[in-house]
Amino acid sequence: MEYNFQQIEQSAKAFWAAQQAYKVKNDSTRPKYYVLDMFPYPSGAGLHVGHPLGYIASDIFARYKVMKGFNVLHPMGFDAFGLPAEQYALETGQHPAVTTEKNIKRYKEQLDNIGFNYDWNREVRTSDPQYYRWTQWIFLQLFQSWFNRESRKAEPLSTLTARLEQEGNKGCPAPGDETLRFTAEEWKAMSEPEQRSVLMQYRLAYLDHAEVWWCEALGTVLANDEVVNGVSERGGHPVERKKMRQWFLRITEYADRLIDSLDNLEWSEAMKEMQRNWIGRSEGASVHFAVENHKGSIEVFTTRPDTIFGVDFMVLAPEHALVDLITTDVQKEAVVQYVGYVKSRSERERMAEKKISGCFTGAYALHPFSGKQIPVWISEYVLAGYGTGAIMAVPSGDDRDHAFARHFGIEITNIFGAQYTGESAVSDKNVTIEQSGFVSGKSVKEAASLVLEALETKGIGARKINYRLRDAGFSRQRYWGEPFPIVYKNNIPYAVNEAGANLPEALQQLPVTLPYIENYKPGPEGEGPLANIAEWVMVQNNDGDLLKRETNTMPGYAGSSWYFLRYMDPGNADAFADPKATDYWKQVDLYIGGTEHAVGHLLYSRMWTKALHDLGYLSFDEPFKRLVNQGMIGGSSRLVYRISGTNQFVSAGLKDAYQTDEIHVDVNIVDGVELDVAQFKQWREEYYNAEFILEEGKYICGAQLEKMSKRYHNVVNPDDIVRQYGADTFRMYEMFLGPIEMSKPWDTKGIEGVHRFLKKFWRLFYDEQQGWIVTDEAPADAELKALHKTIKKIESDTERFSFNTAVSQFMICLNELTDLNCHKRAILDPLVRLLTPYAPHVAETLWKQLGHDGSVIHAAYPEWEEKYTVDNSKVYPVAVNGKPRVELEFALDAEQAFIEKEVLSNEVIQKWLEGKEPKKFIYVKGRMINVVV
């Protein structure tokens, strides 16, 4: 009987299904363990072999934990809202709900094919009204909350209004407008609309204005992704930045907590560093510069107040509100032209731009201490969204400012004396400040605090902490997303269930369901498609007023910010999850996904978790305790070489003799690098009559590493691999490719090694002629040693996610047992259990053949015994002057004196010593021996 993986895998799957083997309960005497994968967006292209890498790792780990005695939650679901489905709808007229459903079905088939242990009873889809009902509910929690900077916590708005009635906002400035000041009396005197507009400056979910990519020709707002080289990807139309009213989440209030609690997470330092950099906390000062002949002032943020006497010019972001007000008539035309240029540029282009550009406004700021005139410029390198959108430029102390001053011939004030050479800015902070009035001769630190004091005394500056992090834009002018549970009365937003809106009972309920539409065209003025459905948009309240619904939808990260909570209690109709369930499962113990989510999804879900915790809905305030990032699997493309202007193809080794065109060929019709010529002729009509120049009878393709993508014809579908080699082989091969967190190319050819391993493993149990050959003989020492060393290694490799070395160890063990001709039950029984997390199907089948009743996936994980894993002697490499010359075996407990005598009398060592006396003898027990001459 040979290794028939199709039959083995089918019957194992049927057995598990009949047993409901993956069903997970929320109560158990076992300790809990929560393993989670970043859930996929179900795209129309289906899964390729790169996607399951992390899923296989988490599946192995989840299965391992089950066998180790844990109650393991390992769910899967779908991030089902998104732009591609809507784009597809625009092109084909197929409703996103229909295509999404279809894609999910395909994904589930593909996932099940690989044999994951998901409890599909717990599946969630973000586009399901019973799911997004709670996404909307959480949004309303944020809308009805503010962040109390004293308690450092989100609190219901009621605690804020109570305070405002008592003492105004003296102790709690509005994060949305720090200049806003009012007394209790003033607050009480405000009308309801006035009060609501003040509260808007506090809410954690709030309305403000922000720029989006607007494409006049398409009449729509575009995502960054859809803008390529400054024009729309579809049609190549011009685009520009347009200001629109949008929802935001006040994540900046959580900046410090998001930084602080990173310390308690088991994430890679690199990932934590990326989050810290993204949040970008910097301490410095805010300084107001008066503008000559003008009432307003320019506020800048600087981390180097000590350099204030080196300010030679100011730079405003071109979209800064003051630009229009201060520009002189003479400069007007140039400024308008420059602003126009910047409008067409993305932030990234602006930051990456090496070419220096800018425009003088004609206005001058006045130095707060010296009264010197400082020219005010605008330039694209200053971004409106960062800091105050304005900087004081110190060319002698900052590289960018230095280059700018040089480029425009602005005179540079040297405040670093001899340390500044005129060639480049002085960025060293261990210097003395000179030429700087009252801080001349001081260190950077001293000067900074003296300047701050002076600014504070004058009332034109203060210490300030600035963050690079911006509040999260939460509106999308799209159809296929969560509708907002918001209505506008006289242009003032209300939650649908707020008394002030006074909606009929039925309209107050969540979810606010996404209406069915047939036309996905954008609404007027860049509004989303929902704006076109008048009967949905307009609602009448109990007073007979006509209210207008919010017509934007929520962004992709809305649903994904809390999905890990819904898996704990997926069917709950009364809450996003029962507190009993969240208290039981708590944080995700292990989260696996790509680094591409480093600063988006991972920051937002951390913020949502903290907010829900603050408001009393969760007992923990971090969602993901341990995070593992899997690398990407790249595609290995295959190229054929067509002799230019002909239909003749030349093999890679001979191509240099011709002028050729490189053509990507479908990797599925290439074996390694050898092209299947017959299949190639069938591949496309135009190649039916192709001719070939072969080398040694073969057509050899070129190879190239690039992204796995349809475009390069290098996509490999896991279904094909599973059909050809089986799921167990596929799982083990993905792990065998290399470390989980590393990116690597896919090469189907290499899978043979793992497949051979499984076939050979099977032959420990079955012989082609004799059938079942497992015996009950007592195991020999060598066999026990092979087994126990392997158990030890596999367990520690699995614990530290070194799955590639674990697969190697299985191979090493198998090679040893084959050499020992071992077919003993006492060895093979634990070995089958050990293999279960990696190759569950074959393990299940052999487990049954070994005579066990239950499923191997619930069997106990094998344990190793120390006594079988230790050696008592070691073959030492013996080096002379660090170069290994000979190998000598010694007992591990040998004395140094004995070893020294033996080594020095060895003839090979004698030869290398050339009669000289050894200077030093180094003996590292269990490692090596080195003689220094």
Place this chain on the structure above:
RNA sequence: GCGGGUGUGGUGAAAUUGGUAGACACGCUAGACUUAGGAUCUAGUGCCGCGAGGCUUGGGGGUUCGAGUCCCUCCACCCGCACCA
């Protein structure tokens, strides 16, 4: 531009604490068995050299008895950068 990561045979890689570089596989070479081989088994396989031996972990420099591993410096490639998810 900013931030993060990675460089080891023809290929994927291993070396967990500074201690025999290349385990385990793919591929390749030769052979055995076979009606057949895209099955299985055996042997070999980093580079140079007939050999003794020498060289070798992206380049250069350093620390050390000893460096893939630690330090400095340079280079190349990959990923992210706020409306793809």
